[in-house]
Amino acid sequence: MAKKQIDTTLTTAQPRLHQRAREIQEYGTVSHMLPLELEEPVRLEMTEQLNQLLADIMTLRDLYKKSHWQVAGPTFYQLHLLFDKHYEEQVELVDAIAERIQLLGGVSIAMAPDVAETTQIERPPRGREEVPVQLSRLLDAHQVIIRQTRPLARRASTLGDDGTNDLLVSEVLRRNELQVWFLSEHLVDVPLVKAHEPPVTSGAA
Numbered sequence: 001m002a003k004k005q006i007d008t009t010l011t012t013a014q015p016r017l018h019q020r021a022r023e024i025q026e027y028g029t030v031s032h033m034l035p036l037e038l039e040e041p042v043r044l045e046m047t048e049q050l051n052q053l054l055a056d057i058m059t060l061r062d063l064y065k066k067s068h069w070q071v072a073g074p075t076f077y078q079l080h081l082l083f084d085k086h087y088e089e090q091v092e093l094v095d096a097i098a099e100r101i102q103l104l105g106g107v108s109i110a111m112a113p114d115v116a117e118t119t120q121i122e123r124p125p126r127g128r129e130e131v132p133v134q135l136s137r138l139l140d141a142h143q144v145i146i147r148q149t150r151p152l153a154r155r156a157s158t159l160g161d162d163g164t165n166d167l168l169v170s171e172v173l174r175r176n177e178l179q180v181w182f183l184s185e186h187l188v189d190v191p192l193v194k195a196h197e198p199p200v201t202s203g204a205a
């Protein structure tokens with residue numbers, strides 16, 4: 001029996017699958033006219049730098065999930081939970097930055113291969129690593145992010161992009177600083193059970 005042809009020019013319940021078309025906006029561009037009172041060159045510079053930050057934060061987000069899954073040892077439970085909490089907070093930052101890029105008229109970086117090509121954070125091995133190495137990698141990644149956030153916030157302020165400045169200071173910087181504190185305290189080498197011997201004082205009886 002001959003296959004019946006579907007006339008797609010008619011209204012039909014058949015989904016139109018496998019469609020492709022030209023991009024509606026190229027990566028690295030911004031919309032020309034938006035009623036934001038921010039000039040195009042400002043929005044271009046901000047979106048370019050925010051995309052770098054976004055790629056690094058997406059990488060840190062994924063590093064947290066890797067650490068959450070692969071952690072081992074006596075501190076497994078507390079770190080398993082802490083890593084996931086930080087992951088969720090980084091997810092929120094990723095969304096806030098990506099949407100900031102879009103509202104400025106730009107195009108947010110999104111897919112893993114593009115993020116991998118862009119991030120400045122060192123790629124970890126696929127296998128599992130010891131807790132101190134996991135913590136060190138996470139702290140190094142936070143450092144990459146904090147290092148670029150402060151000057152970028154100041155630049156946004158100088159260019160009159162107060163919304164970006166506020167996002168970077170109030171959300172990105174403060175959240176990353178707090179997470180750094182929570183991680184760093186796990187790398188302080190204090191006894192778990194038996195206190196160190198008290199120091200011998202001269203003249204003691």
Ligand SMILES: [Fe+2]
Pocket residue numbers: 068084
């Ligand atoms: Fe989980």
